[in-house]
Amino acid sequence: MNDTVVHVDHLSKHFRILNRREGLGGAIRDLFSADYKTVRAVDDISFDIQAGEIVGYIGPNGAGKSTTIKMMTGVLKPSDGTLLVSGNEPYANRRRNAQTMGVVFGQRTQLWWDLPVIESFRILKEIYRVDDATYEKHLGMFNELVDLKALYSQPVRKLSLGQRMLCDITASFLHNPRIVFLDEPSIGLDVSVKSKIRSVIRELNRAQRTTIILTTHDLGDVEALCRRIIIIDKGKIIYDGPIGKVTALFGAYRTLKVQIHNYKEGTSDQLEAALGARFGGDAAIAVEHTETGWTDVTVNQDQVPLFDVLRFVMETLPIKDVRIVEISMENVVQQIYDGALK
Amino acid sequence: MRTLLHYVRLYVLIATQYVKARMQYRADFWISSVGMVFTSIATVFVFWVLFHSIPDLAGWSFDEILFIYAFYLLSVVPLQLFFDNIWQLRFHVVEGSFIKYYLRPINMMFYYMSDMVDLKGWVQLALGVFMLIYASQRLGLTWNLWRLGVLGMALFSSSLVAISILTIAACATFWIVGSFPVMDLALKIRDFSPYPMTIFDGFFRFLFTYLIPIGFVAFYPSQFFLRPEQVPLLTYFSPLMGIGSFALAYFVWTKGVNSYTGTGS
């Protein structure tokens, strides 16, 4: 079966950033300036995506996720390499391409800001030339998923961030696209809204067999939705494969955040050494002091019980405050570089 | 044809929704309309004062100037009504919100411009029509079907020139950070368009006729009605000038859109 929806082959996007000068005079001189710095936002990546897949495209901030999405949706022209979406070059024929895809960009709504929600749907119906039967059917389905009816008459600008995101996501499925791109759909939302959004995405994928590419820097999103993930960092793909392997590894990881009273340079190194001496194994426990004033102790629960570590830390150092969080994307990336998936 | 119909339907749909939404802020509509009327009256007043100190401005009477000014008001109505979002371009480009306009299967310029429907244009239209009728009565101009046709054609051409000049100026933002001065300059230059071009000396007349053709916004086309016996040959090319300048503006827009890379977030 060959049902490739997205074909990416040695794709790159480089931004040339001008070192700008001040004022209008500077701006005019800038037009002729050659004082550039190159940012390799996406650097030689390759992958294929099959119809019906939900793929998690994940990586820390600035990894190149949005840039990839912008190329796939035809906003940006690739600097190098091949990119085909549904067999077309997105950039070369934006209008035709847009007809077969849906896009949601994080916190930027594409609905009509001052108009009631339902009017945005009507306008989209007209833009994509959706016939009445399909329109009614889809609205009915959205209603079951989201209780959209309650929001119909509200102007978009009056919706909460979560409501708006739900409307944006469902709207992107209105014209029955082959593929939908969701760039950070859960950014800035609280836990209950996140889980709502995840279930809506799952349902929409199931109902229409729509291919979905979802970017996020939250591992929780992909755990709930994707079977396959692609991890990108500094423009390069560092993992592409089943999520199972990654969750098996990182699902057990937790980060113990502690605030140490009178923290001094070197305290974290001493702590790491002490933990190593007490529990053994260096992959299981990493200690890092962050700029926010918290010290992060990352623990692999499969190897060391979290609460033993916590007790030990509290006995060793004067602790003001404690939090337990899932492993951060940055940390996952670091572990992969250190050979965790090998 | 089918496409054209599609766009018309789409525009009407969006515009009516905007009107409905805007009507909920009636105060805002009336305040800005009143502001617009006052601005126009103030401009006429300046003309009037000017004419009372200098009885004829390079051979142009007050009523003729009023006619040209009315023509000018009418020719910028389409800009007001359909291209008002051009003023927001710099903001969208700098903020990165511009990328949403790449994502729909419709013409980008259409999509962008349809995203703002400004009602003040209708007030300006009424004001322009009123002034035009008043001035032509004082001048003893008679209107027949043929002349109305010519007026329509002339206004169509002029409005394209006005739209193009501002569109091109706004597009500077795709290449220049802090492009406000460009837009501001275009606006200041546009403000010269209701003046008889004959009051300018060689250099400026050349500039405003060929390079930044604001002469075609109001002055040259009005000559058909005011002084048909001395219409400069060039005036017959107004429609070409209009279409040509819009084609150029569309080209610049497309170039800008394709060179835009968004913001780094």
Ligand SMILES: Nc1ncnc2c1ncn2[C@@H]1O[C@H](COP(=O)(O)OP(=O)(O)O)[C@@H](O)[C@H]1O
């Ligand atoms: N339009 C742009 N101009 C210059 N640099 C950019 C632009 N867009 C993105 N970048 C840079 O490219 C890198 C990747 O950005 P992005 O794709 O937005 O990352 P992500 O979405 O993974 O957070 C970052 O270093 C960012 O600063």
Ligand SMILES: [Mg+2]
């Ligand atoms: Mg991003």
